[in-house]
Amino acid sequence: MKTKITITSLLLLSSILVSAQKYDIKKAKTYAEISSKTDGKWEGRKYIGGTTFKNVDRLKLAPEHTDHSFDIRYEGPGWESNRIGYRLYLDWRNAIDIFGKKTSEMILPKVGQDNFDSYHEMSDWGADILKAGKAIGIGSIDRYLNNEKLHFREVDSTIATVVNKTTESGVKVNYYGWKTASDKIDFTSELTIKPDQLYTQHTIKASKEIKGICTGIAKQKNTELFKKESKNKKWAYIATYGEQSLVPDKLGMAIFYQTGTIENNVETDLDYLLVFKPTTKANTFYLVGAWEQEVNGIKSKEEFIKYLDEKLEILNKKGKM
Numbered sequence: 001m002k003t004k005i006t007i008t009s010l011l012l013l014s015s016i017l018v019s020a021q022k023y024d025i026k027k028a029k030t031y032a033e034i035s036s037k038t039d040g041k042w043e044g045r046k047y048i049g050g051t052t053f054k055n056v057d058r059l060k061l062a063p064e065h066t067d068h069s070f071d072i073r074y075e076g077p078g079w080e081s082n083r084i085g086y087r088l089y090l091d092w093r094n095a096i097d098i099f100g101k102k103t104s105e106m107i108l109p110k111v112g113q114d115n116f117d118s119y120h121e122m123s124d125w126g127a128d129i130l131k132a133g134k135a136i137g138i139g140s141i142d143r144y145l146n147n148e149k150l151h152f153r154e155v156d157s158t159i160a161t162v163v164n165k166t167t168e169s170g171v172k173v174n175y176y177g178w179k180t181a182s183d184k185i186d187f188t189s190e191l192t193i194k195p196d197q198l199y200t201q202h203t204i205k206a207s208k209e210i211k212g213i214c215t216g217i218a219k220q221k222n223t224e225l226f227k228k229e230s231k232n233k234k235w236a237y238i239a240t241y242g243e244q245s246l247v248p249d250k251l252g253m254a255i256f257y258q259t260g261t262i263e264n265n266v267e268t269d270l271d272y273l274l275v276f277k278p279t280t281k282a283n284t285f286y287l288v289g290a291w292e293q294e295v296n297g298i299k300s301k302e303e304f305i306k307y308l309d310e311k312l313e314i315l316n317k318k319g320k321m
Contacts, residue, residue: 023164032078035055036059042071061157076089078099079191079193083101096191098128100126129245149214154178169193170191198290211263217238223241224240226240234259234260236256237256238257
């Protein structure tokens, strides 16, 4: 019996490896990656030298790494569909940013290859269109405690992995020993995107019940805030719309969340926050970016609200997207 199990396991592993090798990015509608340098050296908290970025399926963050260390291409993992792209700053900021796409092709392999952040400038494929700054970005995680937003400044180790399948792509980040205030926990964040969709499914899990775990939307000028609950009151969204991209032009951002998981809504100078109830159970929500320059993109507030209401009705009926 042991021999059969071993053989079965080997066959399964072989199948997975073959499947990964066959993933054709030219035909893909989703893609995720993380890319770093290994042939340079650390000088303090900056990575100096190195000739090329190499994609890996798994990356353990260097203890020296911080914002603008230059060891990771575009500062963290990225994931995209044929409609939109996202990236996560894999450092103390832990914010999710948006890549606006003007093409249905996978663009992430092109981004940041020049060792610089030229992706802030408009190109044929699009650009980074969200200024996160000290804000939470869109749908990322922080901790809000005593009217202060606590980041990921103290983490024992951080490991990011990426997965690409024909049906979806995604990123999983394991934070071991995340310390905020007097608490130290392990935390997991899984981000998944599907073909033809604007939204990312974000599933989070904490090893300990602590108050203040939060997500949210960066607060920008020239925007309107929208809120709505589903008919069964189990789901809701918060959303903003207006000229809030870096272009500047119209961008919609939203989070769909389960009402029973939220302790309170908080508005700060920088963010609209959703604060989760303390739990060790997994929580799933959805984050959305909708840029007007996307191919056949959403170009008005009315179109954006229509999109949001259609997705909310799906959640009302099915409990998932």
